[in-house]
Amino acid sequence: xxxxxxxxxxxxxxxxxxxxxxxxxxxxxxxxxxxxxxxxxxxxxxxxxxxxxxxxxxxxxxxxxxxxxxxxxxxxxxxxxxxxxxxxxxxxxxxxxxxxxxxxxxxxxxxxxxxxxxxxxxxxxxxxxxxxxxxxxxxxxxxxxxxxxxxxxxxxxxxxxxxxxxxxxx
Amino acid sequence: xxxxxxxxxxxxxxxxxxxxxxxxxxxxxxxxxxxxxxxxxxxxxxxxxxxxxxxxxxxxxxxxxxxxxxxxxxxxxxxxxxxxxxxxxxxxxxxxxxxxxxxxxxxxxxxxxxxxxxxxxxxxxxxxxxxxxxxxxxxxxxxxxxxxxxxxxxxxxxxxxxxxxxxxxxxxxxxxxxxxxxxxxxxxxxxxxxxxxxxxxxxxxxxxxxxxxxxxxxxxxxxxxxxxxxxxxxxxxxxxxxxxxxxxxxxxxxxxxxxxxxxxxxxxxxxxxxxxxxxxxxxxxxxxxxxxxxxxxxxxxxxxxxxxxxxxxxxxxxxxxxxxxxxxxxxxxxxxxxxxxxxxxxxxxxxxxxxxxxxxxxxxxxxxxxxxxxxxxxxxxxxxxxxxxxxxxxxxxxxxxxxxxxxxxxxxxxxxxxxxxxxxxxxxxxx
Numbered sequence: 001x002x003x004x005x006x007x008x009x010x011x012x013x014x015x016x017x018x019x020x021x022x023x024x025x026x027x028x029x030x031x032x033x034x035x036x037x038x039x040x041x042x043x044x045x046x047x048x049x050x051x052x053x054x055x056x057x058x059x060x061x062x063x064x065x066x067x068x069x070x071x072x073x074x075x076x077x078x079x080x081x082x083x084x085x086x087x088x089x090x091x092x093x094x095x096x097x098x099x100x101x102x103x104x105x106x107x108x109x110x111x112x113x114x115x116x117x118x119x120x121x122x123x124x125x126x127x128x129x130x131x132x133x134x135x136x137x138x139x140x141x142x143x144x145x146x147x148x149x150x151x152x153x154x155x156x157x158x159x160x161x162x163x164x165x166x167x168x169x170x
Numbered sequence: 171x172x173x174x175x176x177x178x179x180x181x182x183x184x185x186x187x188x189x190x191x192x193x194x195x196x197x198x199x200x201x202x203x204x205x206x207x208x209x210x211x212x213x214x215x216x217x218x219x220x221x222x223x224x225x226x227x228x229x230x231x232x233x234x235x236x237x238x239x240x241x242x243x244x245x246x247x248x249x250x251x252x253x254x255x256x257x258x259x260x261x262x263x264x265x266x267x268x269x270x271x272x273x274x275x276x277x278x279x280x281x282x283x284x285x286x287x288x289x290x291x292x293x294x295x296x297x298x299x300x301x302x303x304x305x306x307x308x309x310x311x312x313x314x315x316x317x318x319x320x321x322x323x324x325x326x327x328x329x330x331x332x333x334x335x336x337x338x339x340x341x342x343x344x345x346x347x348x349x350x351x352x353x354x355x356x357x358x359x360x361x362x363x364x365x366x367x368x369x370x371x372x373x374x375x376x377x378x379x380x381x382x383x384x385x386x387x388x389x390x391x392x393x394x395x396x397x398x399x400x401x402x403x404x405x406x407x408x409x410x411x412x413x414x415x416x417x418x419x420x421x422x423x424x425x426x427x428x429x430x431x432x433x434x435x436x437x438x439x440x441x442x443x444x445x446x447x448x449x450x451x452x453x454x455x456x457x458x459x460x461x462x463x464x465x466x467x468x469x470x471x472x473x474x475x476x477x478x479x480x481x482x483x484x485x486x487x488x489x490x491x492x493x494x495x496x497x498x499x500x501x502x503x504x505x506x507x508x509x510x511x512x513x514x515x516x517x518x519x520x521x522x523x524x525x526x527x528x529x530x531x532x533x534x535x536x537x538x539x540x541x542x543x544x545x546x547x548x549x550x551x552x553x554x555x556x557x558x559x560x561x562x563x564x565x566x567x568x569x570x571x572x573x574x575x576x577x578x579x580x581x582x583x584x585x586x587x588x589x590x591x592x593x594x595x596x597x598x599x600x601x
Contacts, residue, residue: 019441022232022448026441029233029415033408047226054229055222057445058452062193066449071191072504076547078189086189093190096181100198104211111212112219131219141194168549169235169282169327169451170505170542 014064018057025053045122052120052130059133063140068148068158072168083157090158094145101142109135175468178203182461192507196457203464214460221459226411227334228455231281232448233414234325237395238280239440240421242289245431246392250275251293253389256382259374263366265303266312267359268374269294273316274355277323278396279421281330282447283542287317287550292557299558303372310558311568314550315576316358318539323351325399325414327451328509328538332531334455335462335514339528340410341403342594342601346532349593350583354536357575365571391424404597451506458510471518478519485523489530489584492516493537497577500541504549508538526601528594529587536580543569 032046078089112135116128152158182199186192197214204211222228251272258267272294276286291313298309321328324344333340365371377385386393398420402413425432432440465471478488499508513534520530542550545566555562583589591601 015442015445018445018449019438022236022441022445025229025232026236026415026418029229029412030419033412033416033419036412037408050229051223051226054232054452055219057232058222058449058456061445061449062453062456066446066453070446070450072193072450072454072506073189073191074186074503075189076502077187089188093185093188093195096185097190097194097198100201103205104201104214107210107212108215111210111215130223131215134215134219168284168504168506169231169447170284170321170539170549 011064014060018061018065021053021057021060025050025057028053048120048122052123052125055130056133059137063137063144086158087152087155090148091152094149094152098142098145098149101138101145105135105138105142108138171468171470171473172207174203174206175464175470177206178464191453192504193453193457196454196461196511200457200460200464213463217460217463218456222452222456225334226409227330227340228452230325230330230340230411230414231327231451232444233411233418234281234327234330235285235444235447236440237325237414237418237421238282238285238289239444240418240425240432240437241279241392241395242285242440243425243429243431243436244293245429246425247290247293249385249389249429250392251290251297253385253393255374256377256385260376261363261366262373263362263371264374265294265298266308266362266366266371269298269309269312270316270319270355270358270362273319274323274352275393277320277351279325279392281321281325281327283317283320283539284549284553285447286320287313287553287557291317291554295554295558305568306558307560307564308568310554310560310565311572312358312362313558314543314548314554314565315569315572316355317550318542318576319351319354321539322347322354322532322536324348324396324403325417326535328505328535329531331455331506331509332513332535335458335510336517336527336531338531339599342528342599343531344400344403345594345597345599346528346590347535349589350532350536350579353579353583353589354576357579358572361571361575391428395420395424454506454510461511462514465514471515474515475518475522479522483519483523485525486585488519488523489525489533492520493533493580493584496534496537497540497544500538501544502547503541504547505538505541508541509534526587526591528599528601529590532590533580533584536583540573540576540580543573545569 028046028049036042078086112128112131115131116126118127120127120130178199181202182195185195185198201211201214204213254268254271254275258264258271261267272290273286276290280286295309295313298304299306324347326347329343329347330340333343395417399413399417402408402416403410496508499512542548545551551562551565555565
């Protein structure tokens, strides 16, 4: 119970961070527009900041903010089958993603650390730091799906999906 | 097509069918491809990171979502609805007509159909069913189909995605969406006018003409948002992304200072909701970036284009086939997935046949938007079932007539490209 409470608390903080990243992106854009068009003094660092925020927002959010039921998936079958079939289906895809992301962990680490030779053009931040969010993302997703596997093994239904909760931008 | 590619494709399809989120399925399948081919698996990371880091255009998506969230406050919606009611409430089936007109108005401020349905659409639903004026299932069906207009009239998230996969000018795509969006609205209003007489829909009390200036004045600051957005976009003063940012900033200013309808808490809520939507689409984009690399390595679109060329297809036959294919896929798949995965495969063929990319883009997006209300899988249908608490079966029955007239409108804009291209050409598009 305490574990669940701590988890919910952490998830709210993760959402705070995601909202913060978006706020910074938005603010940077406003600064950019004001500087370029009102003060006639173009600045470059804002556009760099915005893409960094975008990259981090998506990967951070996918790792820690988005709930299972919010993700875009094909749920015509997943949502329609019985509990046992759904557990079996989730078991297969969870194993697949743990294995595939697991295999890619080392090569991804190699790529990201290789990027230390480059720095971003304006803010001069080392690219391996900027790209490190991908490694965090991989590890978090592997951990999430391991947790899901553990839940499935204990016979818990991986959530009867509520399609009206799917978050889509269309 | 190599064995490795067949394997990866199989993995993506199977994992998606099993219920794995599609973004993860695409990344996972691509990793499998790299592994089977003996290529560096780190390429997946490289493609995803560099792709996300360099597509500046994509930043317009979170900004459009944010702008719509800011404008989506009850008091602004209320003023805009009163404005729409003053325009068309006086006709038979007045509230039903208001529902379409408000969708057109909100379409010019937001780029998402689901956001429109959840915001102003939800309010229309309760207005239409109050005092038993309309049946809940008709009101819900109408709210669903009129929300479809949202992403066709600019701003539009799916058109930004199409611009991304096709390298087409976002400005001309947006212009191309205006007339088709109005056309969809027109055929819906026509159908309502016919139905209203048959089913004897109520008339709203007439708003006196002398009230009109006041009602318009009150709605004006909100109505200025699309003017500012499109003005910045077409004067070429700012980049499309900057125009999106300016629109969001304007929306925030209007709701905070002028209408005083937004608190700090609301601002946070808008940010958090927008962040969630951005993450959800962003993950699909990330998956598509990795998988599109695989498709490019395999040269799939060119191969397909060459294969189709052997059949000496006419552009019309191709457009018809593409439309039917997308409509069928739209019954089962979420639209973003179709845009990011299926459409890139069709693009080289469309290009080889000399089909105008702006025309093709708008047709594809209208088609995919219709997919939001086609059973069995239509996100707008699911959302309205939740909002209106009506059975899906009744909702679908009321949606069907609208579906047919919208498909008719789609056919019109498919075979008369001028419907799409007239406005862009007027403003300098050389296509």
